[in-house]
Amino acid sequence: MKKYDVVVIGGGPSGAISAWRLAENKVNVVLLEKGSRLRVKPCAGGISNGCYNLLKVPDELVERKIVKGLVVSRSNKSVYVGSAKEPGFIVYRPAYDKWLMDSAEKAGADVINNAKATKIKIFEDKVEVTAEVEGKEEKYEAEVLIGAYGMESNLSKQLGIETPKYINVIQYELELPEKIIDERIGDAIEVYFNQAYSQLAYVWMFPRRDVVEVGLHFYAGTNAKMMIERLDKFIKEHPIASEKLKGAKIRLVEGKKLVADTIPTEPLKKTYGHRFVVVGDAAGLVDPYSYEGIFYALRSGIIASEVIAKALEENDLSETSLKRYQDRWMKEIYEEEIKYAMKLHKMSYGHDLSDDLVDALVEAAIEDRELRRIMGWLLNHKYSRKYAYNALKAKQSLIIKKLGLIKSLKLLFKTL
Numbered sequence: 001m002k003k004y005d006v007v008v009i010g011g012g013p014s015g016a017i018s019a020w021r022l023a024e025n026k027v028n029v030v031l032l033e034k035g036s037r038l039r040v041k042p043c044a045g046g047i048s049n050g051c052y053n054l055l056k057v058p059d060e061l062v063e064r065k066i067v068k069g070l071v072v073s074r075s076n077k078s079v080y081v082g083s084a085k086e087p088g089f090i091v092y093r094p095a096y097d098k099w100l101m102d103s104a105e106k107a108g109a110d111v112i113n114n115a116k117a118t119k120i121k122i123f124e125d126k127v128e129v130t131a132e133v134e135g136k137e138e139k140y141e142a143e144v145l146i147g148a149y150g151m152e153s154n155l156s157k158q159l160g161i162e163t164p165k166y167i168n169v170i171q172y173e174l175e176l177p178e179k180i181i182d183e184r185i186g187d188a189i190e191v192y193f194n195q196a197y198s199q200l201a202y203v204w205m206f207p208r209r210d211v212v213e214v215g216l217h218f219y220a221g222t223n224a225k226m227m228i229e230r231l232d233k234f235i236k237e238h239p240i241a242s243e244k245l246k247g248a249k250i251r252l253v254e255g256k257k258l259v260a261d262t263i264p265t266e267p268l269k270k271t272y273g274h275r276f277v278v279v280g281d282a283a284g285l286v287d288p289y290s291y292e293g294i295f296y297a298l299r300s301g302i303i304a305s306e307v308i309a310k311a312l313e314e315n316d317l318s319e320t321s322l323k324r325y326q327d328r329w330m331k332e333i334y335e336e337e338i339k340y341a342m343k344l345h346k347m348s349y350g351h352d353l354s355d356d357l358v359d360a361l362v363e364a365a366i367e368d369r370e371l372r373r374i375m376g377w378l379l380n381h382k383y384s385r386k387y388a389y390n391a392l393k394a395k396q397s398l399i400i401k402k403l404g405l406i407k408s409l410k411l412l413f414k415t416l
C-alpha cells in the first residue's frame, strides 16, 4: 500500500493541473491515469484567449495561433470576428495533456500512467483507491481524493454522486497540406450554425498545422448514424466548407475514421463529499454555449488544489470543509460564466428560431464593428460570459432590427 496526502484519478487538464499545483505546494500527491502519457482524448484542441491567459502554452505545443473566427449562418452569410490582439491557440490534445502531466511530475507529483482506478473506498479517516497498473492490482491510500476522470460513470457511482447530463459529439481529423490550410482557412477557427447539420451549437472547423478538426454536436438519444451522414454531407456539400476541405483525407485516430464522445452540459448539484471533490468534466463544468471545457477544467482543478491544500493544513477533510471548493466554483465559474452561458444557450439553441437569430447576428455584425468584437469574445473568451452577455444585450436593438419584431418577440417568449 502506497501512502499519499492526495490521490488524483485522471490525467486530463483538470487532474493534471490539480496534481501540478498541489505538488508545487509541497503536498504529497499521486496521479493515476488509465491511458499512456500520450493518450488520445477526442478534442478539437481549441485553447481560448481566456484559457491561455490562465495558463500559457509553451510555443512548441502551439499548432496554430488563431487570430480570428469565421461565423457562418444558415443562409451562408459570414463574418470574421475577434482580433489578433486577443488570440486563441490550437494544440494537439495528447501533446498538451502530456505536457501537463510532465509538469505535475517535475513539480514532484507521482504520475502513474496505464493505471486504471477500479475501486474507491472512502473511510472516516482515509481514502483507498484500487487500480490496475499494467495488469497488476495496486492500492493507494490518501487523506483525500480528487475525481478528475471525465465522464466515467462507474467511479461517480462509487462516490455516490451523479454523472453529468451530456450531449454527443463526433469529429473527423481531415488531412490537408499545411500550405493549403494556410490559403483556404488561415489562422482562423470556423463555426457554421445550421441546424440541418449540427443539431445544436455549430459545426466546427479548427485548423491544426496539417489537419482540420471537423465535428458537430447533437442531443443524447439522437440516431448517431443520421448525424454521421449529416457531417459527411457538410464536408461534401456545404457551399463554403466543402470548397475549403476539397481533397482532404481522413486521418485515422487509433485506427478509427471518426471519433465520438460526450460533453457535459450542466454542473452537478453537488461536487464534494467527505474526503473527496470532483473537477472538470466529472463535475459537469463545461461552457454550455461554446462547449469549451479545458478552461473550466483548469479553473476547477486550481480551485480544488487550493481548497485541499488549506484543508490538509487544517487537518479537516470533512464534507463541510470541502464544501469550500463548491462555494468557490459557484462564485467564480458559475456566477461569472456558466449562468450566462446558459442564457446564451437558451436564446440560441434548441428552437425553430436558432438559425434566424444567427442570420440576424451575422448581418448586424457585418455592419457593426463593436458587435464583431463582442461576437469575438463569445469565441475567444477574452472576457467572462457575464461581461460578453451584457455587452451583447446592449446591442439588442440592432439585432431586433435584423431579426424583425415578430420573430424577436417569439424569441423573447421562448427564452423567458
Ligand SMILES: Cc1cc2nc3c(=O)[nH]c(=O)nc-3n(C[C@H](O)[C@H](O)[C@H](O)COP(=O)(O)OP(=O)(O)OC[C@H]3O[C@@H](n4cnc5c(N)ncnc54)[C@H](O)[C@@H]3O)c2cc1C
Binding pocket: 009, 010, 011, 012, 013, 014, 015, 032, 033, 034, 035, 039, 041, 042, 043, 044, 045, 046, 047, 048, 115, 116, 117, 118, 148, 149, 150, 151, 152, 155, 169, 170, 171, 215, 261, 262, 263, 279, 280, 281, 282, 286, 291, 292, 293, 294, 295, 297
Ligand atoms: C470532440 C470534442 C472536442 C472538444 N473540443 C474542445 C476544444 O476545442 N476546446 C475545449 O476547451 N474543450 C473541448 N472539448 C471539451 C474538453 O475536451 C473537455 O471538457 C476536457 O477534456 C475536460 O478535462 P478533464 O480533465 O475534466 O477530463 P478529460 O480530459 O476527459 O480527462 C479525464 C482523464 O481521466 C482518465 N480516466 C478516466 N477513467 C479513469 C480511471 N478509471 N482511472 C484512471 N484514469 C481514468 C481518462 O483517460 C482521461 O485522461 C471537446 C470535447 C470533445 C469530446
